[in-house]
Amino acid sequence: MNSMLYTLYGFAIFFMIFWSGMWMVHVLALIAGRWKLHRKMNQASSYETPLPGVSVIKPLMGVDPNLFGNLETFFTMEYPRYELLFCVEDDSDPVLMLVRKLVEKYPEVEATLFVGGCKVGVNPKINNMQPAYEAAKYELVLISDSGIRMKEDTLLDMVHHMTDRVALVHQMPFTCDREGFAAAYEKIFFGTVQSRMYLAADMLRINCHTGMSALLKKFTLDEVGGLKAFGIYLAEDFFYAKSLTDRGWRITVSSQPALQNSGHCAVDSFQARLRRWAKLRVAMLPTTIVLEPLSECLVLGGFASWAASVLFEWDSLVFYLVHILLWFMFDWTLLCVVQNGPLPFNKLEFVCGWLLSEITRPYLFLQAVLDPLIQWRSRVYKLKWGGVAEEVKAKVKY
Known part of the structure; x- marks a missing residue:
């Protein structure tokens, strides 16, 4: 008893x-959240040394109603040196026409299109990005999902957080303002459950990384075989972040949340994402x-x-x-x-x-x-x- x-x-x-x-x-x-999010940063002109160049890798598949506007925000970023590397697996994908239209509209922005991918593992996202990763010419690489919308100073904000001890700066997942209950449902999840764990983990220096918008020091991945070394995982973002922290590098959250802006918004499809992540x-x-x-x-x-x-x-x-x-x-x-x-x-x-x-x-x-x-x-x-x-x-x- x-x-x-x-x-x-x-x-x-x-x-x-x-x-x-x-x-x-x-x-x-x-x-x-009060201490770190939405903080004002120094302008680019205040840096004593030139800002590092950034290679932006955009894996794409298919077209949704908001994709053109989302991609266009990457052509209008206020940052001195960057290149856009678009990755499309299928040469019949209609997204190719959309990307080419943007490249023609903004000829002053350095942009390259990679079609076909390269199979280096089971992860289709890494297979799609691998040729662009190998061709990236700058020391910093930004991996950004297709549904992300950027503000003009978002990239500058992320680079601002990239210190000597930091190897990975990632944006906390959030959403743009969209109409409808499904959009409200998504925003509530990302602004409560996801933000709670993300911000607390960042304070405690626990790996809670989600790779929808992540800025990396390229050589830190190259030391362990590059992006393809994580092709055996579907959650490659968690494992390359773990590889960095295991080797003594720090990861941190930038002050601007990642603005997801998919044109398709429904309760059942979002719940399918929640099940997949679980x-x-x-x-x-x-x-x-x-x-x-x-x-x-x-x-x-x-x-x-x-x-x-x-x-x-x-x-x-x-x-x-x-x-x-x-x-x-x-x-x-x-x-x-x-x-x-x-x-x-x-x-x-x-x-x-x-x-x-x-x-x-x-x-x-x-x-x-x-x-x-x-x-x-x-x-x-x-x-x-x-x-x-x-x-x-x-x-x-x-």
Whole structure:
């Protein structure tokens, strides 16, 4: 009987400690957001030495309604020396015409188009980028996904954070202001859940890197075989960041969040992305199976309210409701910090989007665990423990 009681109290203590730790994550994220995001920087003219050149690698596949405008922002950046390296796998892809139109429109910008890719591993993104990576002539390389929209000073901001000890500067994922509930749903996720973990991890110097917009010192990758060395992984961004930190380099978040601006925005497609990311995390870090569901607001609140009733004889229902209310308020505050301006939706839409996000994430995570196969466009992959991927279905020909 005593052993069962000790076990009961042991679990209760664990849940209360974990609950307290998650609130520390909330606080750290708010501090980091206030301290680091949207900071004014020195202008280019204030640098005593010339700014380094940057090779911008843009892997592309297909066209969406916002792609032309997104790509055009890379031609209008206020930065003295950079080249644009566009990568397209299929020579029949309609994106080729769009890129050529932009190259003709901005002849003063150095731009090169690479078609066909080079198979160096299972990762299709790396295969697509490999020729451009090998041809990159500058010491800094920016890998930027197709859906990213840049401000005129974004690249300058990222270079500003590239110090002697830093080898990787990445933008925290966020979204542009777009219309519709699906867009609000995405913005709420990236401005709360994703930002919370990203900012807290940056404060604690934990690798939480997402490679949708990442500036790297090229020689640090070349030392371990270049970009192709990470072609065995689908989550290449996590593993090249890990390679850098393992060798003593620092990674840091820039002050401007990455503005995702895909022209296709739907709740079901975004939830598919969430499931895919969850599958990658589980394969890379098996402890995710336990810790990630436990860190969710509704799940953690249930365990913590039970623990509070066991340890302190507090009313579990009142504790649970207060927990949810405080979590909601912290998330609203963090989203406002990340947005740094008026939100494109009202508070009722935030409540609906926040509830949908919090209620569905544990279910989406369970789906990811039960079905570990990953579909990326027309390919299907199986992940081994440690993150190594193998293709289990050949590319579909149309």
